[in-house]
């Protein structure tokens with residue numbers, strides 16, 4: 001959309017994660033929109049302050065664990081870095097936006113220093129080098145490579161709705177924790193969208 005500029009045929013950008021929505025706004029590929037439908041149906045905390053994007057759904061990024069092998073799973077994100085879980089934790093790469101936004105939430109709720117300490121502890125606790133997507137972290141619990149993992153909740157839910165290889169058949173092995181319920185609460189990932197900067201809004205609204 002950025003490269004196409006005014007020639008872009010796009011009317012709407014839909015994406016996941018607040019960071020991508022914010023980057024789209026910063027790149028100038030969205031435009032502010034006045035819509036009673038959006039204003040009346042979407043809480044203000046899920047809207048960009050300049051009405052350039054609107055959140056459409058929220059999904060929790062939570063902790064999963066092997067019920068048979070982990071008697072005392074981590075109850076908070078910070079506990080994932082506890083040395084008690086050394087060699088047990090699987091998580092996808094920090095190049096992924098889901099993990100970057102989770103780290104940003106730790107900076108916000110605690111501090112940059114605490115977030116750095118947490119990230120260092122996470123690396124020390126890893127069962128293997130980061131690989132694959134969220135589903136692969138859940139598969140790692142089934143295969144026994146991991147005892148504890150982090151994933152968005154819908155990756156687990158999908159294994160109930162349909163057959164997910166390496167996960168559905170043995171998913172009863174896996175327990176889950178909605179973290180930090182006595183503190184900041186579970187980290188919510190957001191999806192949303194905005195109107196493209198060069199969309200012909202007069203014909204849309």
Ligand SMILES: [Fe+2]
Nearest residue numbers: 016134152155
């Ligand atoms: Fe996803």
